[in-house]
Amino acid sequence: MNESQFLLAIAGGLFTIGLLGVVIRRNALVMLMCMELMLNGVNLSLVTFSQQRGDAAGAVMVFLTFVVATAEVALAIPIVLLLVKHARSLDVDRYSELKG
Amino acid sequence: MLFMREPMRVALALITSMSSLGAVYGLMGVHFIAAFQVLIYVGAVMVFMVYVIMLLEVKEAPGSKRFSSYVVPGVVVGVLLMAALGAGMLRGPMSSGMLPGEGSGTFSLVEFSSAFLTRYWLVFELTTVFLVGAIVAALAVVNVSRRKQEGA
Numbered sequence: 001m002n003e004s005q006f007l008l009a010i011a012g013g014l015f016t017i018g019l020l021g022v023v024i025r026r027n028a029l030v031m032l033m034c035m036e037l038m039l040n041g042v043n044l045s046l047v048t049f050s051q052q053r054g055d056a057a058g059a060v061m062v063f064l065t066f067v068v069a070t071a072e073v074a075l076a077i078p079i080v081l082l083l084v085k086h087a088r089s090l091d092v093d094r095y096s097e098l099k100g
Numbered sequence: 101m102l103f104m105r106e107p108m109r110v111a112l113a114l115i116t117s118m119s120s121l122g123a124v125y126g127l128m129g130v131h132f133i134a135a136f137q138v139l140i141y142v143g144a145v146m147v148f149m150v151y152v153i154m155l156l157e158v159k160e161a162p163g164s165k166r167f168s169s170y171v172v173p174g175v176v177v178g179v180l181l182m183a184a185l186g187a188g189m190l191r192g193p194m195s196s197g198m199l200p201g202e203g204s205g206t207f208s209l210v211e212f213s214s215a216f217l218t219r220y221w222l223v224f225e226l227t228t229v230f231l232v233g234a235i236v237a238a239l240a241v242v243n244v245s246r247r248k249q250e251g252a
Contacts, residue, residue: 005189007124010124012189016178016181016182017101017102017178019177020175020178021101023168023173023174024167024168024171025102025166026166029107029149030101030107033101033149036114037114037117040117040118040121040141043121043137044121044124047133050130050207051128055207056207056216057215057220060216060220060223062133063216064223064227066136068230070140070145073145073148074148074234074238075237075241077148077149077152078241078245080152082241085245090107090158092168
């Protein structure tokens with residue numbers, strides 16, 4: 001197993017842990033943080049590939065991911081605050097009345 | 101992160117993993133991405149997250165369940181995903197080192213910046229549009245809560 005395979009394995013592990021966290025946890029904030037972890041895993045794989053190819057395109061993608069992650073948090077946290085004010089809980093099961 | 105009950109501990113674990121990723125980027129030679137990882141993720145996103153956790157202070161009822169009802173299917177899907185990723189990595193072009201341009205070395209910050217602002221300028225401009233949209237959306241969300249407060 002060479003270096004980039006090891007890094008890609010770490011990236012896959014981070015993504016899987018993040019996905020598991022989003023699926024199995026009930027706390028809305030913890031789910032948000034697990035989404036950040038998934039983005040981090042993807043970032044690591046992008047950087048690995050771009051380093052391997054010696055191409056700057058992957059690094060550009062990483063920057064775009066940074067921007068998207070920041071905007072996501074800036075939007076998601078006010079929504080979570082609204083939901084908490086509404087349901088008095090961080091438990092996503094309490095938000096079931098939002099079903100369309 | 102999967103098993104801790106307190107959101108603050110999850111946040112601290114995430115900060116640790118993000119800082120370690122920054123160190124990994126630094127060791128890989130992409131120092132500017134390492135700097136941005138620490139500045140943006142740890143310095144902005146996670147500080148915001150920690151701030152919100154301290155602000156909210158919603159105590160979950162003792163004895164409330166930590167996991168949703170999707171634990172078993174979720175774990176199964178996670179294991180399957182990990183197996184699929186591993187199989188793809190071991191069997192794909194990565195295993196024989198056939199990826200094009202392997203070992204062509206790192207690129208410099210100068211190369212990155214010129215590629216960013218010449219070849220990918222459109223993406224850069226689209227990012228600004230996206231950020232303006234995000235600001236408008238955040239203002240809309242804040243407005244919703246204010247209107248609800250006035251209505252109450």
